[in-house]
Amino acid sequence: MEGVDHLAHERNKAGFDVEHMKIVWAGSRHAFDLSDRISRLVASDPVFRKDDRTMLGRKELFKNTLRKAAHAWKRINDLRLTEEEGYKLRFFVDQPAFTDLHWGMFVPAIKGSGTDEQQQKWLPLAYKMQIIGCYAQTELGHGSNVQGLETTATFDPATNEFVIHSPTLTSSKWWPGGLGKISTHAVVYARLITNGQEHGVHGFIVQLRSLDDHSPLPGVTVGDIGMKFGSGAYNSMDNGVLRFDNVRIPRNQMLMRFSQVTREGKFVHSSVPRQLVYGTMVYVRKTIVSDASTALSRAVCIATRYSAVRRQFGSQNGGIETQVIDYKTQQARLFPLLASAYAFRFVGEWLNWLYTDVTQRLQANDYSTLAEAHACTAGLKSLTTSVTADGIEECRKLCGGHGYLNSSGLPELFAVYVPACTYEGDNYVLLLQVARHLMKTVSQLGSGNKPSGTTAYLGQVKQLLQYRSDVQKAEDWLEPNAVLKAFEARAAWLSVACAENLSKFTNPEEGFQALSADLAEVAVAHCQLIVVSKFLEKLQQDIPGKGVKQQLQVLCGVYALFLLHKHLGDFLSAGCITPKQGSLANEQLRSLYSQVRPNAIALVDAFNYTDHYLGSVLGRYDGNVYPKLYEEAWKDPLNESIVPDGFHEYVQPILKQQLRNARL
Amino acid sequence: MEGVDHLAHERNKAGFDVEHMKIVWAGSRHAFDLSDRISRLVASDPVFRKDDRTMLGRKELFKNTLRKAAHAWKRINDLRLTEEEGYKLRFFVDQPAFTDLHWGMFVPAIKGSGTDEQQQKWLPLAYKMQIIGCYAQTELGHGSNVQGLETTATFDPATNEFVIHSPTLTSSKWWPGGLGKISTHAVVYARLITNGQEHGVHGFIVQLRSLDDHSPLPGVTVGDIGMKFGSGAYNSMDNGVLRFDNVRIPRNQMLMRFSQVTREGKFVHSSVPRQLVYGTMVYVRKTIVSDASTALSRAVCIATRYSAVRRQFGSQNGGIETQVIDYKTQQARLFPLLASAYAFRFVGEWLNWLYTDVTQRLQANDYSTLAEAHACTAGLKSLTTSVTADGIEECRKLCGGHGYLNSSGLPELFAVYVPACTYEGDNYVLLLQVARHLMKTVSQLGSGNKPSGTTAYLGQVKQLLQYRSDVQKAEDWLEPNAVLKAFEARAAWLSVACAENLSKFTNPEEGFQALSADLAEVAVAHCQLIVVSKFLEKLQQDIPGKGVKQQLQVLCGVYALFLLHKHLGDFLSAGCITPKQGSLANEQLRSLYSQVRPNAIALVDAFNYTDHYLGSVLGRYDGNVYPKLYEEAWKDPLNESIVPDGFHEYVQPILKQQLRNARL
Ligand SMILES: Cc1cc2nc3c(=O)[nH]c(=O)nc-3n(C[C@H](O)[C@H](O)[C@H](O)COP(=O)(O)OP(=O)(O)OC[C@H]3O[C@@H](n4cnc5c(N)ncnc54)[C@H](O)[C@@H]3O)c2cc1C
Ligand SMILES: Cc1cc2nc3c(=O)[nH]c(=O)nc-3n(C[C@H](O)[C@H](O)[C@H](O)COP(=O)(O)OP(=O)(O)OC[C@H]3O[C@@H](n4cnc5c(N)ncnc54)[C@H](O)[C@@H]3O)c2cc1C
Structure with missing residues (x-):
């Protein structure tokens, strides 16, 4: 039955042109071609298979993720993919990885909040992945309320440095993706203190691990926060915990596009509007x-x-x-x-x-x-x-x-x-x-004040409150x-x-x-x-x-x-x-x-998803569900042996026992 | 802070008597005492710990389940627990296991549909767990529509046997809990055929595995259907797949309380009303x-x-x-x-x-x-x-x-x-x-026809259609x-x-x-x-x-x-x-x-749940959430080493590379 399209009769029923709808869904011919090409590229590459993912233990899954991330990087470079293509490739690999945060949060944070000088220094390193970064905002005690973060960054004019510190248990950074095991650097959000005065929460570029042997730098405690929902899923990501014991960084590692601390420790706003x-x-x-x-x-x-x-x-x-x-x-x-x-x-x-x-x-x-x-x-x-x-x-x-x-x-x-x-x-x-x-x-x-954009209708509030639909038939x-x-x-x-x-x-x-x-x-x-x-x-x-x-x-x-x-x-x-x-x-x-x-x-x-991307026996394009479900089942580790591990130790004695005491 | 009740101020606020509410929730003083006693028994037993459960691979988890099931059985017997107490104990162990189906479906199916004679033969074996059974109804192709099941049980008058057979791929039994790796027996639902005539779906007691070495009997193909939602969760259960290749069972293994097949192959209804x-x-x-x-x-x-x-x-x-x-x-x-x-x-x-x-x-x-x-x-x-x-x-x-x-x-x-x-x-x-x-x-x-019970209100339908609430204030x-x-x-x-x-x-x-x-x-x-x-x-x-x-x-x-x-x-x-x-x-x-x-x-x-049963750091009785979250994190396998497996192979080369080709 291989090769038969079990859903052909359904496809024949359609009253519209699917190929055109694909373009509408993708947004443009260009976007369609891009997705189509890159998703096939990923689907055909054995390194990117994912059907075994939920059967892997945490360590194996994580190693598998590192392998895929490295391979994706290699493909991007070998094929000289554009930034857009590279993004799509990571997207279709469809496995959360430290690279998501590096590209999606670390780089944009520096771009968005770094001065030109800072961008010139850090972005090339990040683009080449000579450093790997994450976005460390949330703490054990504070997520939604960013202004409540407890990590401190205290300016020391004596050395022209900030001292990054975790004063309480709840100030431990907690959740940042890519932090737990991989990132060498982080944009760390902390309460800025100069001359004993607080100036709210700001971002700082902090190196966390040695670029030689990947061991945490002195004063840095870092690890993974443990398993999360599901098998596979987000467990491929090393969401992390991070504590600082008076870690010192140079003054110029505060992201200073919107506000600065001067050599003397003066806090000043820059002329760049915060609204940006x-x-x-x-x-x-x-x-x-x-x-x-x-x-x-x-x-x-x-x-x-x-x-x-x-x-x-x-x-x-x-x-x-x-x-x-x-x-x-x-x-x-x-x-x-x-x-x-x-x-x-x-x-x-x-x-x-x-x-x-x-x-x-x-x-x-x-x-x-x-x-x-x-x-x-x-x-x-x-x-x-x-x-x-x-x-x-x-x-x-x-x-x-x-x-x-x-x-x-x-x-x-x-x-x-x-x-x-x-x-x-x-x-x-x-x-x-x-x-x-x-x-x-x-x-x-x-x-x-005339409301605009999506609230423009509120300008007609009087009429709307009077509005009575004139619908008379379905x-x-x-x-x-x-x-x-x-x-x-x-x-x-x-x-x-x-x-x-x-x-x-x-x-x-x-x-x-x-x-x-x-x-x-x-x-x-x-x-x-x-x-x-x-x-x-x-x-x-x-x-x-x-x-x-x-x-x-x-x-x-x-x-x-x-x-x-x-x-x-x-x-x-x-x-x-x-x-x-x-x-x-x-x-x-x-x-x-x-x-x-x-x-x-x-x-x-019309969504044009490959079977690889869908990752579902039930959703196969050809509808050949039952034989494939049956095939998949046998791949479970439990089916490696007829008699399961533990049977002789725990179950056989019950089957063979002569019960003396049971009241049942 | 160990031993401090961080929620004491909340408990002091309550305007009602919690101890009384506990009885209301449990349903009776007896039910409360029972749950309270057994849940503490389970919670204090190290074999029943479950905090590491989601970190176990499938095989380890399954072995762990067998261990717990065996230990539960031992405790039930050693402590001479009643049936009610035994049930509660399995309940508080809180890990799906083959025993759930044995006690919850296999035994009741025989009790409900077996003749007195059949009950006398099979129930003692099941009660002592000298056989372990499951409930095999659903097939790959049919779940909701039980009448559509395809497995056949054809009576052979020559040998006084039924021939159990899976004629199609979709007739494979699929889902029964306890089937995949453990059950020695099953109540199998199949389409009864005698003298070339169909008589609908009936239950049959079928031995699946040797009681000597646990290997599947001739003609029986059986295995686990693979991983399911979540880590831990239902993966401790061996939901199974089962196929029969003309497997023969004696005539008296059809469950014959409601209908029978005679020695000659005649299908007859018994006098017991089906409504039961x-x-x-x-x-x-x-x-x-x-x-x-x-x-x-x-x-x-x-x-x-x-x-x-x-x-x-x-x-x-x-x-x-x-x-x-x-x-x-x-x-x-x-x-x-x-x-x-x-x-x-x-x-x-x-x-x-x-x-x-x-x-x-x-x-x-x-x-x-x-x-x-x-x-x-x-x-x-x-x-x-x-x-x-x-x-x-x-x-x-x-x-x-x-x-x-x-x-x-x-x-x-x-x-x-x-x-x-x-x-x-x-x-x-x-x-x-x-x-x-x-x-x-x-x-x-x-x-x-006067409607009764929960539909009694429909007897007043006229009045209800006219009903207008007289609520005037909140x-x-x-x-x-x-x-x-x-x-x-x-x-x-x-x-x-x-x-x-x-x-x-x-x-x-x-x-x-x-x-x-x-x-x-x-x-x-x-x-x-x-x-x-x-x-x-x-x-x-x-x-x-x-x-x-x-x-x-x-x-x-x-x-x-x-x-x-x-x-x-x-x-x-x-x-x-x-x-x-x-x-x-x-x-x-x-x-x-x-x-x-x-x-x-x-x-x-008032629910009176032990911390063991709740199984949640966030739900701890004492509210001591943050230190315990922090502690738990470090138990993850990824934290066993500072530098994770795969880092040297996959990530370090990227950090150290000299990119030549990248356009990024
Ligand atoms: C998978 C994952 C990845 C993450 N990655 C990162 C990362 O890379 N970097 C990073 O810094 N962080 C990361 N986070 C953290 C994330 O940003 C926070 O979890 C999120 O901001 C929610 O904050 P919280 O957990 O403090 O929730 P809480 O604010 O504690 O929410 C708890 C409850 O309180 C309610 N609540 C809170 N405040 C109010 C209010 N004012 N009014 C009404 N209700 C309220 C909420 O609705 C919610 O129901 C990640 C989280 C997850 C789950
Ligand atoms: C964890 C687990 C344990 C199980 N354990 C056992 C076991 O021990 N033994 C056993 O025999 N089975 C077991 N089962 C199987 C279970 O009984 C079936 O999955 C269940 O009966 C649903 O049937 P189905 O899967 O065929 O769903 P389907 O009927 O295929 O449902 C698919 C969809 O079709 C809809 N649908 C179906 N019929 C109609 C209709 N007439 N009208 C409108 N909508 C309809 C449903 O609402 C649903 O949305 C287990 C299943 C699970 C998930």
């Missing part, structure tokens, strides 16, 4: 949003293909059984996630634009859009990572028992993904930031404006209702604390509106390819109406729709599911 | 419901204690920071789960009563309540396991970054728990069974009847609305398929109503202990109003409450959270 750091935050978070769409689409691809292969019940007279993808409950769980993957893709694309826009404005000293851009990326990071984490687990459940096997790929995908809800800003802490921005925007409405919900206005009206109503409740408190901060659970919901509603509106905007564009745009319209409808159904209480409370209109939306949703059904396989084929 | 099998299903599912409350309470206990230890933000002038448990978002995520744990406990208690009731009725040949009891246990299994699985992960997220460490205990708890959503009936398949029962009940309302929602009626009205309305939509289809089965996503929601609403109503009934009882009942009233309110807020759209669509009343419910919910807050630690102390 927001640019980096927008950058990092836009990456997280597009990674969310990638992770979610991967899980959806596996669950969709397997749902078309899996048959259960419904055979009449010994005939063939129903594909589980034909069950409406299966569709109602799966298709909204498929739609979300596409929705997140497009909002990620829009964030690329936003990033460019913000950067250009920053260069022109225009900070007017910054607060809104910052809030909106924070919110989208929170929304998309939460939905993706839950969505991966739902996809696993959609695969029934077999989804629980590591060979399904889903357990590891979940385990490796979930920390995205926590790092780069805990999702609830971020939602509250968004809510703060919204409340501020609402409170300033009277003062003539298909009316296909009208983009019907959807958009309802989402705007809901978000506006929630904001205003919360603002009113807030105004009852004499102490606004107390009010904010008391109502924060509601405020988080307001923020979610606002972010969902952003995603819906960016999807609708995408559909305004010219999208070539037979049936491609129509499919995206269907998915957009699924995304929006699924949310409307899920949060119906908001919409009804806002008064913008009636219960009858709510049930029409649900009716329309059912009909959209039927339209997705014949296109489902092609819609996940 | 439902008793077993109710039994198994009631256990799953109480296990759900256990798993959820464990996660909640960890997250609650850690939330009281963890401080982040909010320090004024260098003062102490806010405990994260004081943030309202944290409370709004955590306290409903705390309330759910209690709610599930009480519904589990009620299921004990239901089981006794059903059993007594069965003995009296009264099958009238069976369908309802069956539907309700199916639904409660689905509801409680789904909420628990999601709840554990939410608790993990509530612990921020540190929840991602295995030493938090939460990753493993999640990984070991989630299959409960799939085994013993996939949760969606079960919901649809409930929905079928509800639709049948509604359709028979006209015919004078506290009115504390009235048990206000809550109960709203939940009844919502469930009734959803049922009726679905029934009306169904009636539009000429083919009812087609209608059921088309509307199944809505039907699943109806089933959920019905099950939530059951949980709410059983909680309220519990509060009707006399509950001794200072403040105990009051606390439970608060938790019941949290449970109900949280659900009302979450599913507000249903309630508003039903018209039983107004948007204003919905927002009053939310206001009351906020105030209930504040009432839970000072009691939170005591409420989780």
Whole structure:
């Protein structure tokens, strides 16, 4: 059966041009070609195999990661890959490694916060990997609250050095990836003290290990913080612990782009506007949003293909059984996630634009859009990572028992993904930031401050509070404006209702604390509106390819109406729709599911994932699931011997015993 | 600091008598004493330590499991424990093992479906563990659809034997726990064929391995199906694959309580009513419901204690920071789960009563309540396991970054728990069974068939559709009847609305398929109503202990109003409450959270879990989290050497290289 495409009949059903959809998904012809080429390169290289990954013990797994990282570096150099290609290659290797932090956090931190001089000194070393660095911010006692970090950097004018010190147990650096066993250097965040005065938290380049024999430098205690969620998953990463016992570094290793300590120990701000750091935050978070769409689409691809292969019940007279993808409950769980993957893709694309826009404005000293851009990326990071984490687990459940096997790929995908809800800003802490921005925007409405960007709709708050949907039959919900206005009206109503409740408190901060659970919901509603509106905007564009745009319209409808159904209480409370209109939306949703059904396989084929990248027997392109599941099973170490280790010692004596005392 | 109780100030705040609450949680003084005694016994035994579990490779972990199982058996015999005590001991060992299936499925299957003669022959062997058995139903191709199993058992009158055979790859048995490496016997479910005729699926006792050398018998292929979700977790279990090549067993090894094959090969039904099998299903599912409350309470206990230890933000002038448990978002995520744990406990208690009731009725040949009891246990299994699985992960997220460490205990708890959503009936398949029962009940309302048990409220459907809540201020929602009626009205309305939509289809089965996503929601609403109503009934009882009942009233309110807020759209669509009343419910919910807050630690102390059973550094009773986290980290195998394996081979060459070709 090798070589047979068991899903060919599904692929033939598709009513749109998959090749065009691949380009839409990738974002451009160039992006498609790049991903396609590099993912095949990785897939065909035996060093990058990963099917055995979850069976490796921690040390073997870590060694395997070092091997892959070295090989990736070699390939990048041998093939003279560009920076973009190199990034893609590491991405498709798909195994968290110290290099992620070196390239993704250490280098950008120096670029973002180092002076020109510092960049000239350190970046070439980092680019050539003559030093390897990590990003050491979080401590045992403080993550979300960066201002609470306890590590100190005290300037000693006598020697022109900073003394880096961990004064308490809770000040131990804790979590930085790449720190535990590999990094030679770190950007360490510490409380700056000069002349007995504190000046807040700043970054310092600190060497941790000898470049000769890799042993920790005097005063440095460093190690790995232990196993994390899952087998495989993030255990390939050496998240680390780090303590300093009065470690001295030269003054010029404080990252001094925004503020400096002079030779005399004077703390001064530079002329570079601090707001520039927001640019980096927008950058990092836009990456997280597009990674969310990638992770979610991967899980959806596996669950969709397997749902078309899996048959259960419904055979009449010994005939063939129903594909589980034909069950409406299966569709109602799966298709909204498929739609979300596409929705997140497009909002990620829009964030690329936003990033460019913000950067250009920053260069022109225009900070007017910054607060809104910052809030909106924070919110989208929170929304998309939460939905993706839950969505991966739902996809696993959609695969029934077999989804629980590591060979399904889903357990590891979940385990490796979930920390995205926590790092780069805990999702609830971020939602509250968004809510703060919204409340501020609402409170300033009277003062003539016109809200802009993603909060522009709040400018029409009066009309929105009056808005009554005119939907009369199910298909009316296909009208983009019907959807958009309802989402705007809901978000506006929630904001205003919360603002009113807030105004009852004499102490606004107390009010904010008391109502924060509601405020988080307001923020979610606002972010969902952003995603819906960016999807609708995408559909305004010219999208070539037979049936491609129509499919995206269907998915957009699924995304929006699924949310409307899920949060119906908001919409009804806002008064913008009636219960009858709510049930029409649900009716329309059912009909959209039927339209997705014949296109489902092609819609996940459009992600263009190799079987290597998917890493799932259930999600194989050819649908040849059962023989391969069977094959995989026998590779487990337990199957190396017929009689397992421990049997003779522990089980045989029981089987052979003559029980005297048992009461059972 | 060893020996200091860092949570003492929290314990002092409690406004109720924890010792009494412990009895309420356990169900009785006897149950409390039993759990308390056995859990301490296990905790103090070094063989049962489990803190190193996630660091073991598959083979080591499996061997460790065999060791624990043997030791547990020895302790049970040495201490002459009763069956109940023995069960508890295995429970607190807290590591899935072949013995779970032996005692939990193999023995009950023989008891339930074997004739008296068969029980006399096999049970003594099983009780003494002279044979070890498992339950082999699921196949590679069929799980939910048991009638679709492909394994055959063909009667051969010439030899008076059944020939057990796996005709296809997909007929391979797949998943049975204990099968892969340990079981000597299995109850195998297969399609019975006599005289060329099929007679559906039946159970057969089949010996798989030699009792001499444990090698598989001729014609038997058996092995482990490979690694599953997580490190540790279910990987201690040898879920197995099994194929038969025309394996012969004596005729008397078919389980013949309900139907028989005669010496001549005639298939006959016995006089024992088939309905008796439902008793077993109710039994198994009631256990799953109480296990759900256990798993959820464990996660909640960890997250609650850690939330009281963890401080982040909010320090004024260098003062102490806010405990994260004081943030309202944290409370709004955590306290409903705390309330759910209690709610599930009480519904589990009620299921004990239901089981006794059903059993007594069965003995009296009264099958009238069976369908309802069956539907309700199916639904409660689905509801409680789904909420628990999601709840554990939410608790993990509530612990921020540190929840991602295995030493938090939460990753493993999640990984070991989630299959409960799939085994013993996939949760969606079960919901649809409930929905079928509800639709049948509604359709028979006209015919004078009075609905009973948990569907009794549907007898008042007319009044419920007219019901309008009279809540006028937030506290009115504390009235048990206000809550109960709203939940009844919502469930009734959803049922009726679905029934009306169904009636539009000429083919009812087609209608059921088309509307199944809505039907699943109806089933959920019905099950939530059951949980709410059983909680309220519990509060009707006399509950001794200072403040105990009051606390439970608060938790019941949290449970109900949280659900009302979450599913507000249903309630508003039903018209039983107004948007204003919905927002009053939310206001009351906020105030209930504040009432839970000072009691939170005591409420989780009432679970009476040992630190051993919790298995979490974050959930330690004494709250001494940070030093212990730090200690645990150093135990990781990666920390055995300063320079990790693979460094010299793979990383050092990079650090030392002279790059020639890099374009970067
Ligand atoms: C896999 C992984 C990799 C990481 N890599 C790095 C790295 O390379 N470098 C690095 O420096 N760090 C790293 N981190 C650390 C990460 O940045 C922190 O874990 C993250 O910032 C969350 O902080 P925390 O753990 O302190 O959570 P906490 O803030 O302790 O959160 C605990 C709970 O409190 C709640 N909470 C906290 N504050 C508030 C508030 N004000 N209002 C309401 N609720 C609140 C949260 O919502 C959460 O539920 C990593 C973490 C992980 C898991
Ligand atoms: C850890 C673990 C231990 C187990 N132990 C045992 C054991 O000891 N012995 C044993 O015999 N088995 C065991 N099993 C197997 C288990 O009983 C099955 O996995 C379970 O019955 C689910 O069946 P499935 O895997 O075929 O799921 P499927 O039925 O294939 O489910 C796949 C998807 O299809 C959907 N679906 C299926 N049918 C319908 C329908 N009619 N309508 C709507 N949707 C539908 C489901 O909701 C799900 O989303 C175990 C499984 C696990 C994970």
